Amino acid sequence: MSSEKEVLLSIKEDVSEILVSEEQIASNVKMIGFKISEEYHDKDLIIVGILKGGIVFLADLIRVLSIPVKVDFIRVSSYGESTKTSGAVDLSKDIEMDIAGKHILIVEDLIDTGTTLWRLKEHFLQKNPASIKFCTAFDKPSRRKIPFQPDFVGVELPDRFVVGYGLDFDERYRNLRHVAVLKQVEVE
Ligand code: 5GP
Ligand code: MG
Secondary structure: OOOOOHHHHHHHHOOEEEEEOHHHHHHHHHHHHHHHHHHHOOOOEEEEEEEEEOOHHHHHHHHOOOOOEEEEEEEEEEEEEOOOOOOEEEEEOOOOOOOOOOOEEEEEEEEOOHHHHHHHHHHHOOOOOOOEEEEEEOOOOOHHHOOOOEEEEEEOOOOOOOEEEEEEEEEEEEOOOOEEEHHHHHHO
């Protein structure tokens, strides 16, 4: 059986280029956290994380906030095992809190075509929240099919398939501390 160090090394070898470093991510998370703390300083906020990719960003984000928050999760899948979006958004777990009359902030890992968040917005609006805003760690604005504009954005990315910081390829690489391009995906 491989040691933890060997596994980490093999993960790093799969990656061809680091697009966003750990330091860059951390400073963006602080910047977004500051803006969110300002915006909601006089409101009760429920943060909704999108499973699974959004968990890493959410975990970092809530710890830089200077306001109290409640946290819930929703689970959607739009990718399967491929690197191209299917267009279909499957909601397999809904939030558990009652958000009627509450301010909610949806936390996503990455916005690509905009389909997922657009569909989720419709879903949440039916629950009558007081307000709904969207926050994403990464954004690929050049890939939009639906003109969806998030309220809080971390780093803009080029049109390349990336992994790390919550983002996976076939469920792997979510634990990388940076965002990187995968070698085998590039040569496909
Ligand atoms: P959208 O619905 O905006 O097209 O994309 C939604 C989801 O696709 C994102 O939340 C993200 O999980 C996934 N996705 C989009 N681009 C990438 C990428 O480059 N790498 C990974 N791992 N997932 C991506
Ligand atoms: Mg996602």
